[in-house]
Amino acid sequence: MVPVSAYLILAVVLFGIGAIGVLTSRNMIVLFMCIELMLNAANLAMVAFSRALNVVDGHVIVFLVLTVAAAEAAVGLAMIITIFRNRETINIDRYSILKW
């Protein structure tokens, strides 16, 4: 049996990769994928806990998160496409007119 700590370490690694990706990436698609990565890291941690503690709450929350992530992906991609049509770039640093 794989110990819970292994799952959690994996989740932390995934979450860290995702977070660093969000903070460093200029590509909006990459940034978006990194967010998905962080969400799934959280999902992994919750499933691991749920399984270790033998309760189903974690599973329920994971389903909820998956649903929200799907909806978010749909809306987010739609926004990216709309912005791309206007600005012809997906470099996030160029989208800085809402400032000062």
Added chain:
Amino acid sequence: MSEYLFLIPLLPLIGFLINGLLLGRLPRPVITIIACGSVALSLILSVMLFVELKSLPVDSRVIEQTLLPWISSGDFSVNIGFLLDPLSAVMILVVTGVGFLIHVYSVGYMAHDPGYGRFFAYLNLFTFAMLTLVLADNYLLMFVGWEGVGLCSYLLIGFWYHKKSASDAGKKAFIVNRIGDFGFLIGLFIIFWNVGSLEFDVVMKQAPLVFAAGGALITTACLMLFLGATGKSAQIPLYVWLPDAMEGPTPVSALIHAATMVTAGVYMIARSSSLFVLAPDALMVIAIIGACTALFAATIGLAQNDIKRVLAYSTVSQLGYMFLACGVAAFSAGIFHLMTHAFFKALLFLGAGSVIHAMSDEQDMRNMGGLKKHLPITFMTMFVATLAISGIPGFSGFFSKDEILWKAFSSDHGHVIFWVIGVATAGLTAFYMFRLIYLTFYGNERMSDEAKHHLHESPKSMTVPLMVLAVLSLVGGLVGMPHIFGVTNYFEEWLGPVMAGAHEPVSHALASGGGDASMEWLLMGLSVALVAVCIFLAYYFYRKNLKATTSLAEKLSGLRTLLVNKYYVDEVYGALVVRPTVYFSVFLWKIIDVIVIDGCINGMARLGGDISDTLRHSQSGRLRNYATIFAAGVVVLVAYFVFG
């Protein structure tokens, strides 16, 4: 009848409202009828109420009428109420009587002035305020009248507001009076704080119980009230506004700055006599200030060439007499002189107005002379007034002045020095008044040919008031003849019930018997003799031997310069008070206001702006910056909850 008391002040107010609100819309005859009619009705009512008051028994000669509550706050309550007692009866008769005559006179004097309606509206407002002042049954309502007459004085001094000197004089009068009013208010606060009421009868009854006689508290209160009186009644150190007030139309000088308003201070002190007798030190200060003012102003009057300025300094000097009387606790003598002075000084001013009118607005006596034959009525009436003010036996001024001098000598609060100053002033008064008469009505006609061509006696509306006042100046003193003449002093007896300590000096003088009576005859004789000498001197220098005048003036040129320049008091005040105030104001304006206050406000705004200017750059608009800060925040929070 007594229920109509409130109409006496109200009628002039109605006149003011009609003339004031319909300014310039009414034809002149209507304005005249409303203005003079309202005061005439007040006069008739005053006479009727005076008769009714006289019919009451001596001890209950009080008519009170409370109209409505005015202020009621906790323990503090003040009514709008009127009080008619022997003192206020004398005052309303003087105010409405002289006031009415001056209204009539103004019809002729102001006939060609474009501000005719405005003038009469102000005059009526003044009459209303003055009647409120003298009829009020409490100090606060009196203060309302007090401020009201001050306002009217300001408006009427600056009546010809297009003249810079007139509007300046108005401002000066108002500002100088503020200093006095400050003192008056402090006095009222002290009285209310200790007595708990401002009603005259309560204060007068309670004062001996509440205040320790001669104590610091009552002395302060009385001195503060007196400070108010020095402002309104033009005494040292606040007299400087009155000579400048001559910029106003001459009827105004007669009504406000000679007969009525400037005597308000004397009335206020007489009204508060029960307080003042508790403070002998304050009485002493009043007597000293009064005597000094009388002498000081009389000497300035010697060297003035403007006919109205001579009279203005004479008024200051005569007011000094009244305060001298109050200061020696002879309040009824002060009020007596107030009354006779109202007659003869109003007459002198109106006569001067008639002269100025005839001379086409020339006021310098050096350009007059020989007017006797051109203005016979003006000359005759002014001559009567001059005899009265000089104190020639038989004329009104003689009786009142003599009573003051005798009281200054004989009263418990008196002193022989007061008598000497008083007599010296009487001599100077006779000298400068006859100087005025000789310069104006006798000698060569020094006016220009054109002015000479226009010379004319004034119209009936002006000469009739002159004649009435002349009769009053002649006989007005007979109501208060001294005891040594073997008659009753009706005036003193009439005021007796309202004057504190009124009976003491009388009984004192009577009790000491023949010795005092012969002393009184002697002093009277001395003062009359001095007056006669001074009249002769005036005759010698200004009629008989004009060369002697010039040579004397050269010999005493230093003194003369000092007198012509009024002892440089205005200059000293300017240097000591006005200029430092101006500099201080400029300091407040340029440094405190512009730099400190504006600097603080603008500095706060600029500080906020500068901080925001720096901080707004954190709003870079870059998503990754926000995410970094957000992540850092999360790390800090987690660290706090895990390790904290």
